[in-house]
Amino acid sequence: MTWVNDVLQGIFLGGAYALTAVGLSLMFGVMRLVNLAHGDLAVCGTYLATTVMAMLGVPLWAAMLIMVPLAFLLGAVLQVSLFDRALHSGPTAPLLVTFGLSVIIENLLQQIYSANTRGVAAGRLDVATAHLGGLVLPWLALLKLILAVAVIGGLSAMLRRTTWGRRVRATSDDLAIARLQGIRVRPLFASVTGLAIAAAALAGTLNAVTTGVYPTLGALTLIFAFEAVVIGGLGSLWGTLLGGMLLGVTQVVVSQVSVPYATLASQLLFLVVLAVRPQGLLGTAPAAD
Amino acid sequence: MSGPVLEVRQLDAGYRDFQALFGVSLELARGETVALVGANGAGKTTLLMTIAGALRPWRGRLALDGADVTGQPDYQRARAGVVLVPEGRRLFGSLSAEENILVPAGRRQSGPWTLDALYELFPMVAARRGHRAGLLSGGEQQAVAIARALAANPRVLLLDEVSLGLAPAVVDAFYETLPAIQASGVSILLVEQDIDRALAASARTLCLLEGRVALAGDSAALSRDDLIAAYFGVPA
Numbered sequence: 001m002t003w004v005n006d007v008l009q010g011i012f013l014g015g016a017y018a019l020t021a022v023g024l025s026l027m028f029g030v031m032r033l034v035n036l037a038h039g040d041l042a043v044c045g046t047y048l049a050t051t052v053m054a055m056l057g058v059p060l061w062a063a064m065l066i067m068v069p070l071a072f073l074l075g076a077v078l079q080v081s082l083f084d085r086a087l088h089s090g091p092t093a094p095l096l097v098t099f100g101l102s103v104i105i106e107n108l109l110q111q112i113y114s115a116n117t118r119g120v121a122a123g124r125l126d127v128a129t130a131h132l133g134g135l136v137l138p139w140l141a142l143l144k145l146i147l148a149v150a151v152i153g154g155l156s157a158m159l160r161r162t163t164w165g166r167r168v169r170a171t172s173d174d175l176a177i178a179r180l181q182g183i184r185v186r187p188l189f190a191s192v193t194g195l196a197i198a199a200a201a202l203a204g205t206l207n208a209v210t211t212g213v214y215p216t217l218g219a220l221t222l223i224f225a226f227e228a229v230v231i232g233g234l235g236s237l238w239g240t241l242l243g244g245m246l247l248g249v250t251q252v253v254v255s256q257v258s259v260p261y262a263t264l265a266s267q268l269l270f271l272v273v274l275a276v277r278p279q280g281l282l283g284t285a286p287a288a289d
Numbered sequence: 290m291s292g293p294v295l296e297v298r299q300l301d302a303g304y305r306d307f308q309a310l311f312g313v314s315l316e317l318a319r320g321e322t323v324a325l326v327g328a329n330g331a332g333k334t335t336l337l338m339t340i341a342g343a344l345r346p347w348r349g350r351l352a353l354d355g356a357d358v359t360g361q362p363d364y365q366r367a368r369a370g371v372v373l374v375p376e377g378r379r380l381f382g383s384l385s386a387e388e389n390i391l392v393p394a395g396r397r398q399s400g401p402w403t404l405d406a407l408y409e410l411f412p413m414v415a416a417r418r419g420h421r422a423g424l425l426s427g428g429e430q431q432a433v434a435i436a437r438a439l440a441a442n443p444r445v446l447l448l449d450e451v452s453l454g455l456a457p458a459v460v461d462a463f464y465e466t467l468p469a470i471q472a473s474g475v476s477i478l479l480v481e482q483d484i485d486r487a488l489a490a491s492a493r494t495l496c497l498l499e500g501r502v503a504l505a506g507d508s509a510a511l512s513r514d515d516l517i518a519a520y521f522g523v524p525a
Contacts, residue, residue: 163391166384166388166391166392167392169381169383169384169388170381170384170388170389170392172383173381173382173383173384174379174381174382176343177375177379177381178381178392179343179362179363179364179367180341180342180343180363180364180367180372180373180375181367181372181392181393181437181441182364182365182367182368182393182441183364183392184364185364
């Protein structure tokens with residue numbers, strides 16, 4: 001039974017990874033943009049939520065209702081002001097620009113909030129658990145998993161069924177021709193990045209309830225998000241969920257044997273997938289062109 | 290309106306430091322089909338890309354129904370009714386055939402080309418509507434590409450080498466649908482390698498040579514020898 005419990009905890013952890021990573025996957029899938037500041041932007045969302053809580057004296061859920069739309073706006077503004085230009089400036093420009101943004105964000109956060117770890121209080125949600133047979137289900141972890149599935153399912157449905165989604169997919173296939181068919185790319189990309197950053201900020205804040213938050217947390221966040229995306233398959237949203245879960249399960253199960261080896265095991269999983277199936281589990285092999 | 294739908298005046302255009310067009314002028318009347326012929330590298334595709342807005346002209350003027358559109362970006366040009374069927378078709382490969390046709394539909398000008406009308410014109414597209422565009426045959430892809438352009442109910446349709454790489458029977462099938470497209474009142478600028486087809490399908494023909502208009506005239510009145518001379522830049 002402990003074994004089942006471990007796998008379950010791993011799946012919950014995977015939900016948290018996937019919710020963080022889905023925006024990275026979306027932005028890469030649509031724009032071929034690898035956002036190295038993704039984790040730092042998630043951390044920005046967390047600090048924003050704590051600031052809103054402190055200033056308005058509201059609980060976490062209310063602060064998040066304010067923070068998530070602001071994160072969307074931040075993503076949209078970054079896309080229009082920075083990323084669009086980077087995308088027009090050769091293949092290495094987006095990497096350099098987002099790496100620079102990452103450094104700027106981490107240092108700004110240290111200036112404003114100091115380097116100390118701070119907790120994010122979630123009230124009763126912090127420790128609430130449900131017991132099911134011999135299994136322990138922490139409500140917070142369950143919530144993250146439900147949100148991950150809902151966000152990924154919602155984004156997939158929007159991409160597949162709506163006019164917006166059709167335009168996004170068309171632009172992802174052939175940007176120049178999409179423009180010649182009357183699609184205005186700037187607001188479309190702004191909305192994509194807005195959604196990506198909003199999801200990351202949501203995930204980052206929920207994760208911080210368990211782990212606390214510090215200014216350089218974004219780098220670590222990025223690594224796990226990136227691995228979830230690559231294991232699952234670049235640009236595949238459900239793949240990202242699967243990748244996150246495999247990472248989570250590996251980590252939790254191995255940590256039962258040896259805690260120091262848990263992180264190593266998840267990196268090894270990443271390497272094995274890269275070696276055996278570089279396009280990722282649900283990714284399609286690149287077209288031969 | 291009596292004036293031309295599309296007016297191109299003294300257009301210079303090119304890529305970076307390479308000039309591809311030198312003082313090109315042309316007019317397209319409502320419902321008129323003009324054929325554009327010329328050797329490879331004569332500037333046909335550059336002219337179409339510039340009219341569609343994908344390239345900003347260096348000098349000269351573009352007007353649509355008398356209104357200056359020279360500086361208008363590509364997506365606005367498309368919405369204003371100038372739509373390109375690009376060389377090599379360039380469908381959105383991961384979308385279904387029907388989704389490809391629906392891409393411009395959100396901005397649809399009212400007009401004759403509803404989805405039903407397009408399926409009537411291209412029954413083979415209707416049969417393949419749910420298939421991924423990237424997996425269709427060349428002829429099917431070409432039909433989808435033309436349907437996608439027509440779905441915007443354009444005023445000006447720019448057709449770039451629609452018969453390139455297609456089997457002769459498929460090309461015949463396309464030219465059989467052309468009269469129905471012309472009858473809808475759209476003006477067409479048709480780039481075609483096959484001079485006989487170009488002359489037969491158009492009211493007027495324009496021949497480009499090294500970026501300049503070498504010959505222009507009524508398709509019925511042009512002599513084949515003159516056209517070939519203009520095409521290759523040598524006296525016949």
